[in-house]
Amino acid sequence: MIRSIKRAVAFVVPGRRDLSLAWSTIKGRKLGFAGSFVAIAAGSAVITACGVLLESGLGTGVTPERYAGAAVVLSAEQSYWLDETAEVRYSERVTLPASKVAAIAAVPGVKSAISDINVGVSLLTPDGVVNGPDDFPVLGHGWSSSALGPFSVSEGRAPAAPGEVVLDADLASRGDVALDSTVQLVVGSIPSSYRVVGIASPPDELARQSAVFFTDDQAIRLSGRPDRVDAIGVLADPSVNPEQLAQAITAAVPDLVAHTGAGRGDAEFLDVGDARAVVVEMAASFGGTMVLIVVFVVASTLALSVRQRRRELALLRAIGATPKQIHWMIRAEVVLVAAAGAVVGAIPGVFLAFLMRGVFIVAGVMPSDFQMQVGILPILATLVLCMTAARLGGWLVARQVAKVSPVEALGDAAVEPKKLSKVRVIIGLLLIPLGLLLTLNNVAVAGDSAADTAASAVLLFVVAIGCLGPLLLNGAIAVFGSFLTRPFSASGFLAKRNAQANSRRLSAATTPLAMGVTLAAVQVFGASTAMAAAQDQIEDGLRADYVVAASSGTGVSPQVVDTVRGVPGVAVATPVARMRVLVTFPSEDSTATKVYGAQGVVPEGLGSTMDIGVIEGDIAGLRGETVALSRVTAETVGAQQGGTIDLRLGDGSVIKPRVVAIYENGLGFGDVTLPNDLVVAHTTAQVDSAVLIKSADGTDVDTLATALRAALERYPTVQLGDRDELLASPGGGADEGLLNLLFQFVLLGYIAIAVVNTLVMATASRVREFAMLQLIGAGQGQVRSMMRGETRIVVFSALLFGLLATIPPLIGISLGLTKQPIPSISILGLIAIVALTILLAWGAITWATRFAMRPAPIDAIGGRE
Template sequence: MVTWLAWRTLRWHPGSLIGTWVTLVVAATAVAALWFVVDTTDRRQVPVERYAGVPLVAGTAGGGISPALVASVRSLPEVGAAVPERSFPAGLSVHGRPVRVPGDQNAWPWGHGWSSARLTPFALRDGRPPLARDEVVVDARLAAAARLGVGDRVEVTVAGTIRTCEVVGVAAARSAWRYQSALFFADGHVTELLGGRRGADALGVFPRPGVGTQALRAAVARAVQPYNAPGLPVVSVATGADRGEQENNFPSPAGFNTLWFSVWITALISTGMIAAAMGVSVRRRGMEIAVLRAIGARPGQIRRMLLAEGVSLAVVAAAVAVPLGMLLAPAVAARFRDFGAVSVAFEVGYRPAPMAGTLALALAMALTANLISVRRALRIRPGDALAEAPAEGRTLGKGRLLTGLALLAGAGALSAVLLSDLFAPDGPALMGLQFATLGLTVSAAGLLAPWGVLVAGRLVRPVVARLSPVSGHLAAAAVVFNHRRYAGAVASLTLGVALVGVVTGTQLFYDWRVAAQAVRDVRADFVLRPTPGAGALSEVLRRRVLAHEGTSAAVGIGSMPAAVSVEGRPAAREPLPPASVTLVTGDLTQVLDLPVRGRPPRDLGTDEIAMSDALAARAGAGLGSRLRIRLPGTAQDSSFTVTTIYTATPEVGLMLLPAGAIAGTHLTSNLHERIYVRGADPGEVVDARSAVESLTRQEYMWRKSEENAARNRLMPYLSVLVALFCAVAAVNSLCLALVDRRREFTGLRQLGMRRGRLAGMACWESVLTVVPVLVLALAACAWLVAVQAASEPGGLAGTLSFIPFGWLAALGGGALAGTVAGSLLVIRGVMRNNRQEMA
């Protein structure tokens, strides 16, 4: 009986449930598209290209394989040969024109020593191997793209310097080679290009005859174990498909958890939107439900009827959403590819698991939303069979108003705490407080939005009546009197738009904050950096800039991870996590504002180290403390004395070492991540073709802001996704509310009101509903951004620049356009039905 009633409702009253079905389809389509991408990411395997010619690779990053480790592996009885490999970005140009191969993961080719070519699928097709300093072998893809042959001259850019080389050979791959390009140099020349570094990035290992891969792996793993400090696994061993991870050609799935988060947050928000749509459907069928109660239907029967409707709608919606999700998934993957969460090699796969998961999640969303909406249905009394329909003019419940005001008061209290500077600028407590303030502000805006529309309608009612005496007057009266009808739509739209404004505005503020803090510490006039993908800058370039007339300082810095411990620190205390060590060439205090205690950093000896105050406080160390540092690629700790403690800054790591302290090791000390310059513009020295950026302090600030925004752009886009769901639900609710008013529109027509004025009335109602929402969302965003900006010197001056007017205008304009278009379609459909009934 219950199933029959549900089927009759779906068959004879499709208009009352079409809005719910549309919302379900939209939600399930988004979930399906995201799920296909995440499922493929789950099963992703990085293709093996560069190491296709060797069964085992011991890999690392930053030259962490020392000559001692290479000798140790070669001495193993299971090993037939061990070939070290060094990889580095090497730009290729012909007559000043950079050579690019479409489809490469990186903008630049990878440079290698020729001895490591045996690890790859490459073999000489033309010419001979490189033997001299300025000779190079190019892969066949590069040669085809640039129309190169043996004997041609090319420009090679490495670490900010340009060298002219002769092409002495062309190498062709025997297997798939699709996502990277290769240049091969003489091994001695590679050492020169890398600033004298003797360490390797990877070690390809071949077994002796008769030794299996697993036995080889176990032996090599034992050999590399001493080089992996606790908490700092520098060297990893890979065989089979895992070799692709060692190529460092594709980004690791660091954004993977974020991708799963996007699936679940989409499902959570969708449940709320579906519940709102189902609530509208239940409200529209209040008389029908009251009649069922009056003729003896029990609450359990009403509940089962509505749940059966939800299941039916979810199954049909999933059947439509899964194919739509399959069509949408490549576009989602392309967007994630732009974010760097997936690689260029990523291709969406379609397995049954996401399809079944989408169906299950659609059922779960529909049932959860139905249980929420059923509560309203069960509050309808049998005696309300005739009274429920005209009850739209009732005011909203006080509970919602009091809850919204309480949340608003809580947000104000937390804002006062944020303004009191009780927390460290970058502490986890401060971040938690800011997230709580954000959540309370957005939630309060959503709950109080209907009263905002009511107040705004009363204020602008005289103005609208003057502008449009008939349509505008009736629309303002309807919005004021029937504001309860618009509560669900207004709350959904306010929640979505306010969330986008607050999240995006907060992100803009933090982008500025990161850049402002960095520049605040920079005393240099210019900063040299390699362009993205270009690797590092050479010591040759730093010396050339320093020798330029008018330059007073040129300081280079590089970094590497290290395991750190304090001698004499109780073993029971929590061990220190790996920390970054900054290698400095030059007097850092000339180019950075670096308050210090103890000896100036420029006076550090080879066995002395500087430590940030943040690390010193965590380690319980001070001036004179002895630190044990394990640098990458070493099997023993080195001992250093802390002679300097400096104020932490984003520009340098937690520890400082003079580059000369490791000059005799296999580690790189003559390559720099940045060069700070005081004095003349280094752009006069730097070759424009050398892939080096010369930035002023202000340009450096904006570049840091852009980079921070690029790293964190996924959250604003997720908030936009949530806002789109909210907008769809709001437009759906507003249009269904118009369908409920068929009798009202018929009566107005019988009183002589023209169709144009009726359409104008619907458009005015859309404006009077959506515009106050935008104002409320803008106010919430401005308030939260102003509170955050007040915590930073100079932040309040740029408050307006942190408000995402463009995002808010686009979302609000889209919601307004959708509401107006939907309203006009509903009015047109109602008028057509009236003409048919009259006929």
């Protein structure tokens, strides 16, 4: 074991003598190593950012508030674990049986066990609805749970009757509520009057909520779950160790999750635990991806750098340098450059982490008060990863150089190798039909997995471009070179011939640019295809004239539906509830679980308010434990009409519903449709998200709107809207889409840096070539014109091959989502991709050309490569 570790360290870290020699080499070739330094520094910044996010997700959170006085807080498991490391968070709060309170209280060391219930409340004042601090919610609880704070009554007394409440001091102050006054509290959509009999305060001010305390019986009645509790707080003597007590409780009482210390905030605030899961998962997966990309980018950059030094390395081989010595030299150079780049990149990486945190907050998957933890561990890990990645890339490059014999080395230094290796060509040619099979044939799993597979298959085309880059470039020059370089002018002739003679070098600039075009186009146009299909389905399928929704975010109570249905002129009122569900299905030799957006509706008159495009079965059978699935979902999970599926509701409840219908418009209305009462019963607040209203034939719409507003006056937290204001995306995927966009933007940004880096290196290294052209009579203007011709070849080839490689994946995505082969192309997105490609290539090559032509030709011609 120790010997293996020593070998691994020796692989990465060279000796002092090697480092000294490498430092001398680097000082003499600063420009040649600058490209590798930039690539590593940029990669270090991204990896550091992911490391900071990962450490923050694992180690920080939000300080508990109402549970601050509890030694241990017990809750139900809020996640479904796919394996030992991967989890999916439930969208609703998973509750505990009330009977566990007594079992926990019997555990030795427990002073008392107190149950807690959360009830969403709105406080109405003459000026409107009063929310919690910074628009956090107002939550109602039973008075006994105030001991978990602990709250102390500063004025008045504890509630003793169903119509009495105690407010926390901050809420009473902001609502201008005095002791013994009467307040209007809305639970769901139903307002009720309560007398304020007390004002209470916790030890520390509440920052993420406001608290209203009812009697315990009234809180249970308002929750609608007489036999369930949200959490159980444990009070213990100060001498009791909370961690040991938590272990004793979980050992004695099964199916509990114990929280101590800062972890108590996860049980109190579900958004904190949700944020932890999302941040850890995405930071870990994206960080791992970036490590692989850094290896390839650094290897490509080093390969270009070594190619520019081929005369020097050939001379070393000719005078007796062994392959092992070449390996040592390159290893030492790489380690020094990697160490410097990793350290320099770590500082902006911390700032990038905070920038990414801002996007997480905007996306709604991270609370604004989620604290970041910046420690030394992510920076050290980044240093190790970057050095290892660079060392691996250097080893791959050194293998090619070191194995060449001295005679062959001198010959290879004179001219650029003409042929690609057979293995490289074969791999590139095989990847193209494999990618076509995955995108355009039935090799991929049906349903949304087909679209996912098509999107992933773009990597095959990207690698194929990398393998066949010089051949593809030669073909483009042969076919389009005359149109791009003005061949009858001296500069145009030089540009075309130079590109043909040095296709390997030019391909080093063209290939990464084409890869960036492909990845960007698939992301942009894949998203535009899905968005356009969803918008079309909503516009075509939405038939309701009005919608009733909550203005305060507390939902719409079922009583509102009955009120609306009684208004003259209302033909159909369809309540709609939302949640995320988990579907488990067979996948190859095991099972897989996917998250889907679900809606709960009543089947009566559903076709009058929304057309979900039923293609099999009958939606009228949607009662009890039944389900309707979108075609894409049904194909993905292998479900058929009349069969059953394994489904977990938002609160973790497991059911096995029978499939009564399959429909087409899942992108617009949600992939899973369940009975409304089933969904409502398993949401945290037990309310609907909205009510869709269809007017009867011949009804005057203005008269109906007036009648509806009059009927809804008794529900002050709901409002009437028209068809244009109806329903955001039902699947709840906006946050995930924004996060994917964030990580793709970071990835493409790194690729852009690598592209510019490569273009600058490839161009700036041509000092002697430009000097020779000027010495034989070419003017500086002609040399620049030649380079503009080469730039046109680079840009055109990158756009041509990059966009061609996107066609099969985009067709596969469109077929998987909509059954239509034509994707939706965003014109603005296409213009942006083309403009950015031109800007990157033109700017980099133009600047590098001016830099390479600064020395006088007579001085440059005698200089080193």
